[in-house]
Amino acid sequence: MSLLMSKALAAKTEAALKSGALSGGWLITGPQQIGKGTFARKLAAAVLAHSETLDGADEKTRTQVTNEGHPDLFILRRTPDEKTGKLPANIKVDEVREVIGRFHQTSMTGRRIVIIDTADELNTQAANALLKTLEEPPDGATMLLLSVAPGRLLPTIRSRCRRMDMTPQPVGEIAGWLEREHGIDMGEARDAAEAARGRPGRALNLATGEGRLARELADGLVKAATGRGDIVAAARRFGEKDSEDARRDAQELFLSRLNDAARQYARGEGTEPAFSAARSAHQLVSLHDEIASLVTRAEALNADRVQTAIMMAMTLHDGLRGPHAGR
Incomplete structure (x- = not known):
């Protein structure tokens, strides 16, 4: 899971991992395709592996998280309707309650993590159902809420989460990352980086x-x-x-x-x-x-x-x- 982010965010993340502070609710913000999902999964792998560095998880844990197969990782997002195949407009309250219920099951690692991708898509009932768990999270539980528009979330959700903001990156850094990590020709990498407007994930898609x-x-x-x-x-x-x-x-x-x-x-x-x-x-x-x-x-x-x-x-x-x- 290759990731490009600011030095400030990298330092904040490392400090939180080393201090053991990555529990409870964390709000990961940034534009679409900037890398929030990749960042959340790298965080999840590090926490589940009890690593003090973002890239320190063992290969087995990284693979399980990437494949969404780790027993202590839960992903909450909109899923296609079984009958119509269409995505619903929101994440529903029953889906939130189901994930919260799993937080109280036996853990393999002593940690449990849910990634909500994205919190912007929680309907009002679902958001309210999440509040109680954010107020009193179970021991070893971490909730990573991804958001494109955090200002639109319930103020009570925002106030119960610490924030990690993913900000647009310079064109040159994105182009270098595309060339170095993904083997993309520099000319092509720079064109994609310029079109992506600071979003590494978007640049990778465009390249x-x-x-x-x-x-x-x-x-x-x-x-x-x-x-x-x-x-x-x-x-x-x-x-x-x-x-x-x-x-x-x-x-x-x-x-x-x-x-x-x-x-x-x-x-x-x-x-x-x-x-x-x-x-x-x-x-x-x-x-x-x-x-x-x-x-x-x-x-x-x-x-x-x-x-x-x-x-x-x-x-x-x-x-x-x-x-x-x-x-």
Whole structure:
């Protein structure tokens, strides 16, 4: 389980492990795909192996935790409905109660750990059911609550947990990590790191498999929309791909490029050449919001994917060359 995190978080983690303080509730926060799940599993392995360092767990424990097969580890997350196969909107109270009940069973290691992935998805009843255990955790019990938006959690949950915040990492560090730990070519690693906006897990996804395809699709549509390619051809490639994940990732990357360009413009740094016709950061933000709204409506209506991609590109094309475009 390779992980990239800040020196401050690494130091805080090592201190907690050495002091034996990793019990009760811990809130692990950070953006999606920054590495919260990997970090939680490394913590779980270290605690279950009674290690004083994050990487000190023995191979058997690491393997059991990675495979979610350790008898003292419980993972709480949304699971597909047995009949429909669809994911429910929330983690339900019965699922929380079932895991809490296991906390009182005999332990193989003297420790028990639950990873809640994510606490943002607990419904109100489930969150309230968790509070009692957070207030009075059983001996040897640790609860790791993952959260993208901790401010939305119940204040009583936040107040009963100590925090570990995973923060965005520099592009150079992410690129070096991808090359060193995952054997990815530095040029490819840097492109993925820049697109990931500080999230190592996201960068790894974008540097391999469908993530790499998503970058290519987004780049092709941006180029076509800004006069360096055929919009219809790029939209067909964008919209006809069978992979839903790659298409959604490409949409996110397309919008992220606009958002990043707006920030660069606002800071006086200029923008990437694709958006050089923009006159202001406000114009780029407005285009971002218009295209994001378009994508949301198209998804809700199950609109034709190719037509949606054409509309995304034409909105950007016309917006950059309209009355507010640079001269």
